[in-house]
Amino acid sequence: LDYNRIREHQHLRYNPLRDTWVLVSAHRMKRPWSGQVEKEEEDQVPQHDPNNPLCPGNTRANGEVNPDYNNTFVFENDFPALQPNAPDPGYNQHPLFQSKAARGVCKVMCFHPWSDVTLPLMTLPDIIKVIDKWAELMVDLGSTYPWVQIFENKGAMMGCSNPHPHCQVWASNFLPNEATLSDRCQREYLKTHGEPLLLQYAKMEAERQERVVVQNADWLAVVPYWATWPFQTLLLPRRHVQRLTNLTAQEREGLASIMKRLLTKYDNLFQISFPYSMGWHGAPTGPYLKEDQFHWQLHAHYYPPLLRSAGVRKFMVGYEMLAQEQRDLTPEQAAERLRNLPEEHYKTIET
Amino acid sequence: LDYNRIREHQHLRYNPLRDTWVLVSAHRMKRPWSGQVEKEEEDQVPQHDPNNPLCPGNTRANGEVNPDYNNTFVFENDFPALQPNAPDPGYNQHPLFQSKAARGVCKVMCFHPWSDVTLPLMTLPDIIKVIDKWAELMVDLGSTYPWVQIFENKGAMMGCSNPHPHCQVWASNFLPNEATLSDRCQREYLKTHGEPLLLQYAKMEAERQERVVVQNADWLAVVPYWATWPFQTLLLPRRHVQRLTNLTAQEREGLASIMKRLLTKYDNLFQISFPYSMGWHGAPTGPYLKEDQFHWQLHAHYYPPLLRSAGVRKFMVGYEMLAQEQRDLTPEQAAERLRNLPEEHYKTIET
């Protein structure tokens, strides 16, 4: 690959996890921006807000009172998109009008009792508690549900409506589109190439280094070769691990550490609390626990929207929605910028 | 289908054009919203802005001076994502690191000399000129390029950086992801069911009426059964038409009229200039012009982001990006609301 050439000219790259292509037009960063600029100042978030339904000791919409929790706290979403007992929509199985029942459960998980911290500002032991709770929820909900989606929407720009550090866990009686697609791609890759896709990918990226942002003995965070969002990353274990529940104690420690380092770099990039949506993908659960899922490798996707500064995001709109995703800098350029950032959080340096 | 049931409970619906499912959780509209609110006031746009590179007579970034145009005006994007002569990225064809050359051209098309109008506020003859120019560009660029994507990003919320009424036309030497997917779905549908997918769909929706927003002799605008965006619509000809270039003069008149009616309803919904991304999909061009494309039916997709009001949008974030798209009202509810809106534009009523 001629990196001088691809820095100056558009080309396509293949995403083997989704069987799609992305248009990389690095020269587009040169265009001026006169469009929407996001509100830059961070609202001052108090450590405890008596009106925030996520804080310890407060009353939620349904009248329940939160315990005085010390680390994580999980409760059922008061306005869930998935409920356990939804009836069948009725039968109307014309090929153009197909519907199916959807059942599930939506949980909210607070990371910490304080509203004014985020994962990169938390201590390693507190981040490990988050990871342990994720694994616990995977065991509980995964015992019956085929897919348990852990995800975090961070920042108002990503539709997050509560500043308290938290994520969500939606479990469903169906495999969602993205899970089905990723399952198919990983399965076919194993069949054709004899090795799990992401296990091979992690090894090759560890050798090449040009897209690595942070790494340690058990984990690797890269801007994937096929990244669509400007500073998108993929967090991968080095060992073949199918689910969050299979991580050893040492791997959980390593995960806490690499998350803190990656998210600190994210915050340092534009000196703001970096918005993103992130989530975990691992082998399906419920009935799939009994099946062979060797093709699966656990991983987390980080999809951050910012492009140029704290105020200017990438819009995935017209061409992207109707034709194909397009990015304005190469993944190698993004990785290099992130890699070169300090690992101390700008907020802790300032004080 | 039991419409009382589906209004109260979540279920899945199948999108036959993309072979994916959408989660419909109508009861979620009840949840309170304390997240990001968009700037509601519309900036006052002058009819002519001497500094706007899209206005007649002004100078653009590359030093060219716009003509004193009277209806449409097309020029090459000064910061194109696709250029005609990009070199091959070089060969690196490991299955996990695949790249390909991408070549093409990006054009900008102004709809009208004035900055303070939008399509629904334009006269029918002026809208017909836009349609004729679209068809002309399809002929020109489609003579060599396999895919010519016409799309409009409208509103700052949709990444539009210039208030002057305009769309973009990106032609490429490859079929983008969405084109490939839609082509496959339509091709398989014809093979299995003996009729083009969207031709059959338009007939069935015309009979059922429950998702129809506006219709005339030649066209139908529906909130599709599988809509993901809250007020998404699909604009379809009633006759089997494969490409914009195949529309008769009467069909172009009918299209101008239905676009004006649909977009007026959109603006009237929240009494603002309704943001959206829209675009045309039709049979591929270039080398495909010589092939049988009977499975294709021309159509336009409108993807508007607003959900509750001029200020509150739908965020397609964590669960949607990592698992599956989710909507908060049924397509039937959305269609009913749009259908019941007046067809006179709120701005012309006020005066």
Ligand SMILES: O=P(O)(O)O[C@H]1O[C@H](CO)[C@@H](O)[C@H](O)[C@H]1O
């Ligand atoms: O070309 P524009 O209007 O400057 O840019 C807009 O549309 C493009 C095509 O959908 C997107 O890639 C950009 O992110 C968006 O801001």
Ligand SMILES: O=P(O)(O)O[C@H]1O[C@H](CO)[C@@H](O)[C@H](O)[C@H]1O
């Ligand atoms: O559940 P929340 O945080 O209220 O809502 C947010 O995340 C959901 C899941 O990604 C999205 O469906 C909503 O559009 C978004 O605003």
